[in-house]
Amino acid sequence: xxxxxxxxxxxxxxxxQQVTLRCxxxxxxxxxxxxxxxxxxxxxxxxxxxxEEENGRGNFPPRFSGLQFPNxxxxxxxxxxxxxDSALYLCxxxxxxxxxxxGPGTRLTVT
Amino acid sequence: GQSLEQPxxxxxxxxxxxxxxxxxxxxxxxxxxxxxxxDGGAPTFLSYNALDGLEETGRFSSFLSRSDSYGxxxxxxxxxxxxxxxxxxxxxxGNTPLVxxxxxxxxxxx
Numbered sequence: 315x316x317x318x319x320x321x322x323x324x325x326x327x328x329x330x331q332q333v334t335l336r337c338x339x340x341x342x343x344x345x346x347x348x349x350x351x352x353x354x355x356x357x358x359x360x361x362x363x364x365x366e367e368e369n370g371r372g373n374f375p376p377r378f379s380g381l382q383f384p385n386x387x388x389x390x391x392x393x394x395x396x397x398x399d400s401a402l403y404l405c406x407x408x409x410x411x412x413x414x415x416x417g418p419g420t421r422l423t424v425t
Numbered sequence: 426g427q428s429l430e431q432p433x434x435x436x437x438x439x440x441x442x443x444x445x446x447x448x449x450x451x452x453x454x455x456x457x458x459x460x461x462x463x464d465g466g467a468p469t470f471l472s473y474n475a476l477d478g479l480e481e482t483g484r485f486s487s488f489l490s491r492s493d494s495y496g497x498x499x500x501x502x503x504x505x506x507x508x509x510x511x512x513x514x515x516x517x518x519g520n521t522p523l524v525x526x527x528x529x530x531x532x533x534x535x
Binding site: 318347349354355356357358359362370372404406413414415416417418419 | 458460466467468469470473512514522523524525526527528
Protein backbone atom coordinates (compact mmCIF):
# COMPACT_ATOMS: atom_id res chain seq x y z
CA UNK A 315 0.00 0.00 0.00
CA UNK A 316 1.55 3.31 -1.12
CA UNK A 317 1.42 6.14 1.38
CA UNK A 318 0.69 9.80 0.77
CA UNK A 319 3.29 11.47 -1.42
CA UNK A 320 3.87 15.15 -2.09
CA UNK A 321 5.95 17.07 -4.57
CA UNK A 322 8.13 18.99 -4.58
CA UNK A 323 9.79 18.55 -1.20
CA UNK A 324 11.25 22.05 -1.16
CA UNK A 325 10.46 25.14 -3.17
CA UNK A 326 11.70 28.72 -3.21
CA UNK A 327 9.54 31.40 -4.80
CA UNK A 328 9.54 35.17 -5.02
CA UNK A 329 6.80 37.36 -3.61
CA UNK A 330 4.02 37.83 -6.16
CA GLN A 331 4.67 34.55 -7.97
CA GLN A 332 2.32 31.59 -8.19
CA VAL A 333 2.97 28.04 -6.97
CA THR A 334 1.37 24.62 -7.46
CA LEU A 335 1.90 21.83 -4.96
CA ARG A 336 0.91 18.24 -5.63
CA CYS A 337 -0.32 15.34 -3.53
CA UNK A 338 -1.07 11.71 -4.26
CA UNK A 339 -3.43 10.20 -1.73
CA UNK A 340 -3.08 6.80 -0.12
CA UNK A 341 -4.68 3.96 -2.05
CA UNK A 342 -8.40 3.69 -1.29
CA UNK A 343 -8.68 7.17 0.23
CA UNK A 344 -11.17 9.51 -1.46
CA UNK A 345 -10.73 12.55 0.77
CA UNK A 346 -7.78 14.91 0.70
CA UNK A 347 -7.16 17.79 3.09
CA UNK A 348 -4.51 20.47 2.87
CA UNK A 349 -2.90 22.15 5.85
CA UNK A 350 -0.42 24.98 6.32
CA UNK A 351 2.05 24.63 9.17
CA UNK A 352 4.13 27.63 10.19
CA UNK A 353 7.28 27.04 12.19
CA UNK A 354 6.48 26.12 15.78
CA UNK A 355 2.74 25.95 15.19
CA UNK A 356 0.16 23.27 14.62
CA UNK A 357 -1.17 22.58 11.13
CA UNK A 358 -3.91 24.99 10.01
CA UNK A 359 -6.69 23.64 7.78
CA UNK A 360 -6.82 25.19 4.30
CA UNK A 361 -9.47 23.11 2.50
CA UNK A 362 -10.67 19.61 1.87
CA UNK A 363 -11.72 17.74 -1.26
CA UNK A 364 -14.05 14.77 -1.44
CA UNK A 365 -14.65 13.05 -4.75
CA GLU A 366 -13.37 16.06 -6.72
CA GLU A 367 -15.54 18.62 -4.90
CA GLU A 368 -14.42 21.14 -2.29
CA ASN A 369 -15.91 19.91 0.95
CA GLY A 370 -14.90 22.54 3.47
CA ARG A 371 -12.58 25.50 3.71
CA GLY A 372 -10.60 27.13 6.48
CA ASN A 373 -9.85 30.79 7.02
CA PHE A 374 -7.64 31.29 3.96
CA PRO A 375 -8.08 33.89 1.19
CA PRO A 376 -9.32 32.98 -2.31
CA ARG A 377 -5.78 33.10 -3.71
CA PHE A 378 -5.46 29.64 -2.12
CA SER A 379 -7.27 27.24 -4.44
CA GLY A 380 -7.24 23.56 -5.17
CA LEU A 381 -8.28 20.67 -7.33
CA GLN A 382 -8.89 16.98 -6.87
CA PHE A 383 -8.62 14.59 -9.81
CA PRO A 384 -10.55 11.39 -10.60
CA ASN A 385 -7.70 9.30 -9.15
CA UNK A 386 -8.09 11.37 -5.92
CA UNK A 387 -4.73 13.08 -6.27
CA UNK A 388 -4.85 16.79 -5.55
CA UNK A 389 -3.22 20.14 -6.20
CA UNK A 390 -2.90 23.24 -4.05
CA UNK A 391 -2.41 26.50 -5.94
CA UNK A 392 -1.37 29.74 -4.31
CA UNK A 393 -1.42 32.98 -6.31
CA UNK A 394 0.26 36.29 -5.54
CA UNK A 395 2.59 34.76 -2.98
CA UNK A 396 3.31 36.72 0.18
CA UNK A 397 6.20 36.38 2.60
CA UNK A 398 3.82 34.96 5.25
CA ASP A 399 2.99 32.07 2.93
CA SER A 400 6.37 30.57 3.81
CA ALA A 401 5.48 27.36 5.63
CA LEU A 402 5.29 23.59 5.44
CA TYR A 403 2.28 22.54 3.37
CA LEU A 404 0.86 19.19 4.35
CA CYS A 405 -1.54 17.01 2.47
CA UNK A 406 -3.53 14.35 4.32
CA UNK A 407 -5.75 11.64 2.91
CA UNK A 408 -8.42 9.77 4.76
CA UNK A 409 -11.22 7.29 4.42
CA UNK A 410 -12.86 7.79 7.81
CA UNK A 411 -13.11 10.62 10.29
CA UNK A 412 -10.90 8.86 12.80
CA UNK A 413 -7.51 9.03 11.19
CA UNK A 414 -5.72 11.09 8.61
CA UNK A 415 -2.55 10.01 6.87
CA UNK A 416 -0.16 12.85 6.22
CA GLY A 417 2.36 13.20 3.45
CA PRO A 418 5.91 14.41 4.12
CA GLY A 419 4.99 17.97 3.18
CA THR A 420 6.36 20.64 0.87
CA ARG A 421 8.54 23.31 2.45
CA LEU A 422 7.75 26.59 0.67
CA THR A 423 10.00 29.60 1.14
CA VAL A 424 8.87 32.95 -0.24
CA THR A 425 11.55 35.61 -0.57
CA GLY B 426 -15.26 27.39 16.61
CA GLN B 427 -12.78 25.00 18.09
CA SER B 428 -9.74 25.76 20.24
CA LEU B 429 -7.28 23.52 22.04
CA GLU B 430 -4.75 24.25 24.76
CA GLN B 431 -1.68 22.17 25.52
CA PRO B 432 1.66 22.93 27.18
CA UNK B 433 4.30 24.24 24.81
CA UNK B 434 7.21 22.21 26.18
CA UNK B 435 7.82 19.19 28.40
CA UNK B 436 11.12 17.58 29.38
CA UNK B 437 11.39 14.08 30.80
CA UNK B 438 14.07 11.51 31.54
CA UNK B 439 14.62 8.39 29.48
CA UNK B 440 12.68 5.47 30.95
CA UNK B 441 10.24 7.71 32.81
CA UNK B 442 6.55 8.40 32.23
CA UNK B 443 5.21 11.70 30.89
CA UNK B 444 1.68 13.03 30.52
CA UNK B 445 0.74 15.69 27.96
CA UNK B 446 -2.55 17.40 28.70
CA UNK B 447 -5.02 18.94 26.30
CA UNK B 448 -8.12 20.98 27.05
CA UNK B 449 -10.52 21.91 24.31
CA UNK B 450 -13.45 24.17 23.58
CA UNK B 451 -15.68 23.02 20.76
CA UNK B 452 -19.08 23.87 19.37
CA UNK B 453 -19.65 20.15 18.83
CA UNK B 454 -17.49 17.23 19.90
CA UNK B 455 -16.67 14.24 17.72
CA UNK B 456 -13.51 12.89 19.31
CA UNK B 457 -9.95 13.77 20.30
CA UNK B 458 -6.95 12.64 18.30
CA UNK B 459 -3.24 12.71 19.02
CA UNK B 460 -0.47 13.06 16.46
CA UNK B 461 3.31 12.86 16.74
CA UNK B 462 5.62 14.93 14.57
CA UNK B 463 9.39 14.64 14.49
CA ASP B 464 11.41 17.64 13.33
CA GLY B 465 11.21 17.86 9.55
CA GLY B 466 8.65 15.06 9.39
CA ALA B 467 4.93 14.67 8.84
CA PRO B 468 2.39 14.26 11.64
CA THR B 469 1.65 10.61 12.29
CA PHE B 470 -1.51 9.35 13.94
CA LEU B 471 -1.16 7.98 17.46
CA SER B 472 -4.64 7.57 18.89
CA TYR B 473 -8.28 8.60 18.82
CA ASN B 474 -10.79 8.78 21.68
CA ALA B 475 -14.47 9.21 20.96
CA LEU B 476 -15.68 7.98 24.35
CA ASP B 477 -14.57 8.63 27.91
CA GLY B 478 -11.80 6.49 29.28
CA LEU B 479 -8.36 5.21 28.53
CA GLU B 480 -7.17 3.75 25.23
CA GLU B 481 -3.89 1.86 25.37
CA THR B 482 -1.58 1.15 22.44
CA GLY B 483 1.75 -0.23 23.51
CA ARG B 484 3.77 2.37 25.41
CA PHE B 485 1.27 5.10 24.53
CA SER B 486 -2.14 5.63 26.14
CA SER B 487 -4.71 8.34 25.62
CA PHE B 488 -7.45 9.42 27.98
CA LEU B 489 -10.61 11.44 27.45
CA SER B 490 -13.11 13.07 29.78
CA ARG B 491 -15.87 14.69 27.75
CA SER B 492 -17.50 16.25 30.81
CA ASP B 493 -14.24 18.07 31.59
CA SER B 494 -13.37 18.81 27.91
CA TYR B 495 -10.01 17.31 28.72
CA GLY B 496 -7.73 14.61 27.50
CA UNK B 497 -4.15 13.51 27.86
CA UNK B 498 -1.52 11.45 26.15
CA UNK B 499 0.56 9.21 28.40
CA UNK B 500 3.93 7.98 27.22
CA UNK B 501 5.61 5.23 29.26
CA UNK B 502 9.15 3.87 29.25
CA UNK B 503 10.32 6.96 27.42
CA UNK B 504 12.93 6.51 24.74
CA UNK B 505 15.15 9.12 23.11
CA UNK B 506 13.26 8.59 19.84
CA UNK B 507 10.09 9.86 21.54
CA UNK B 508 11.55 13.38 21.41
CA UNK B 509 9.10 15.10 19.07
CA UNK B 510 6.13 17.46 19.00
CA UNK B 511 2.77 16.06 20.05
CA UNK B 512 -0.49 17.58 18.88
CA UNK B 513 -4.01 17.06 20.09
CA UNK B 514 -6.68 17.63 17.46
CA UNK B 515 -10.44 17.60 17.09
CA UNK B 516 -12.55 17.28 13.94
CA UNK B 517 -14.19 20.51 12.84
CA UNK B 518 -17.40 18.61 12.27
CA GLY B 519 -18.51 15.00 12.17
CA ASN B 520 -15.84 14.29 9.61
CA THR B 521 -12.43 15.64 8.80
CA PRO B 522 -10.76 18.13 8.75
CA LEU B 523 -8.92 18.57 11.98
CA VAL B 524 -8.30 21.57 14.22
CA UNK B 525 -4.91 21.17 15.89
CA UNK B 526 -3.50 22.53 19.10
CA UNK B 527 -0.19 24.38 18.92
CA UNK B 528 1.69 21.29 19.97
CA UNK B 529 3.81 20.18 22.91
CA UNK B 530 7.50 19.75 22.28
CA UNK B 531 8.74 16.76 24.27
CA UNK B 532 12.44 16.48 24.98
CA UNK B 533 13.67 13.17 26.38
CA UNK B 534 16.99 13.46 28.17
CA UNK B 535 19.41 10.81 29.40
